Amino acid sequence: MKRMRSLGVLLLLAGLLTAPFGNADELPAIGQLETREYLIIVHVSRDGPLYTIKTHDETVVEAHLTEQLLATLFPELYETLRWAIAEFSE
Numbered sequence: 171m172k173r174m175r176s177l178g179v180l181l182l183l184a185g186l187l188t189a190p191f192g193n194a195d196e197l198p199a200i201g202q203l204e205t206r207e208y209l210i211i212v213h214v215s216r217d218g219p220l221y222t223i224k225t226h227d228e229t230v231v232e233a234h235l236t237e238q239l240l241a242t243l244f245p246e247l248y249e250t251l252r253w254a255i256a257e258f259s260e
Contacts, residue, residue, distance in 0.1 A: 203254050210251055
């Protein structure tokens with residue numbers, strides 16, 4: 171069962187990576203991490219993951235940051251994201 175779930179996730183990601191992308195505002199979100207202060211939304215792009223930082227009232231603080239920019243501008247959020255564990259819900 172876990173193999174089927176893993177295969178499904180891989181196929182979903184493969185489909186997202188080959189999907190045509192419009193402008194930067196239309197990048198598909200593949201995950202989200204919530205902290206006390208922020209929401210970190212992970213987007214998929216042709217060049218790798220991009221990160222959008224929002225407050226809980228949906229105000230965009232920074233949009234479509236590369237991993238390097240995220241680490242530079244928000245080092246604590248970057249470290250939190252690095253050690254986060256994703257969990258599949260059924």
